[in-house]
Amino acid sequence: MSEERLVTQITPKSEDFSRWYLDLIRRAELADYAPMKGMMVIRPYGYAIWENIQRLLDRRIKALGHVNAYFPLFIPESFLRKEMEHLKGFAPEVAWVTHGGDDELEERLAVRPTSEAIIGYMYSKWIQSWRDLPILINQWANVVRWEKVTRPFLRTTEFLWQEGHTAHETREEAQEETLRILEMYREFVESELAIPVVHGRKTDREKFAGAEATYAIEALMSDGKALQMGTSHNLGQHFARVFDIKFEDRNQKLQYVWQTSWGVSTRLIGALVMSHGDDNGLAFPPQVAPIQVIIVPISIGNWKETVLPVANQVKDALGRAGFRVHLDDRTEHTPGWKFAEWEMRGVPLRLEIGPRDVQKNQAIAVRRDSKEKISLDISGLDKKVEEMLTVVQKALFQKALDFQRENTREAGNYEEFKKIIEDRRGFIKAFWCGNEECEARIKEETMATIRVLPLEQPALKAERCVCCGKEAAALAYFARSY
């Protein structure tokens, strides 16, 4: 019966993945539509996830020597125009400010779609000597891209992200930084978000406008489509030349700096929904869950005198131990209703405390991911909770990893490739000749694109391109993507 009721609220995942995703985001109060096209409000329950992501990622960014700063939201048009390749990449989706009050501006201002231009300009003022390098700056900001098709969290007109911008003395240093960040993202997403990824280089066709090389982490969502989770760009000296970012090197020669830029966005929240959610709702990894432990008192008889005080003690104890814990002591809902509600909201661990439990000085702990129930002694509960959250975190990752492995297939020829994409989706590992025409043809005919070229490439012998049959240049991961 509870299953039937849920169905009326959230479309089952198997029936319509897209509606399931949208229903869930609104029912769980992660976000709501704003009245302007493509814009959303991130509600407190959703924003709490972003705060957790920020905290956990910011720690890693700083551990690698970066510092935070903040650059302006507006960028003069002439700055964007200096880098035509960059401008062409973003021009169709830039929002322009043309007036200040009633007065028309002499020069239009772009609402930043990304900050390379304004940061490049500032770096040119700040950098003179090799002693000024490297510059390792990160910014937490909002950016605007006037996208034609939008989806909550996955692609919105305005979104929140973190963008790192570094400048280095040598090409090698910049490349090292680019890969160091890629690894940081991989480790962060896998260990904190419990989402397994594949990582590697993007093809020229898919790389960032103005970059020499783009690297990315990509994950498989549970509908078999890939989602780009983060990118790290080696910008070479493109922007340095345009913005005249020069320094006198150790040999007293004037040269341009070598730059990188990299970012992850609120899209990660959408990835959490699509990776771990099921027909009962969300399932958050404990590391980023807004609430890690929900306490539901079993309200029977004089529970307010007997059960509630114990529940409060447990809440306080877990709170002191550092857990994000919430006690649902509302009187207008039954325990059963609360069970279903908090499962839908993805809380990883539930503690049920009723009169019987109080008698025995115990609580019932229930995992969101497996529904497994066990009794725990209330004394020393924090240790047990810690253990269970660790187990849930690992189990979610393992489940997602199993899914990724089951849905990563090899295609030896184009017929196989097409069949897999049609029937199963998922990742396809296949060889590619390196020719952009094959890449384009595959996209045209199957809607699949090269997500990444893995960094660790097998030694090539007589392998053939899955599309044209000519000599292969690289192994690639293909998928249909968001």
Place this chain on the structure above:
RNA sequence: CGGGGAGUGGCGCAGCCUGGUUAGCGCGCCUGCCUUGGGAGCAGGAGGUCGUCGGUUCAAAUCCGAUCUCCCCGACCA
């Protein structure tokens, strides 16, 4: 941006084709009683002017036009 579908109390929908009293239904919400170990029950009650603007008409949720927004399918992207 092209093709298709849709906007009616908080949510999900019916009504529209064939204009005509107080715009219905389920869930939710409020009050009371009674319940509470997997989304309880009964009784009473509040809440909408039909996305927005304009037109046709004696009369518009219903017909016509424009516009905004959402969803799906394609072309473009964190």
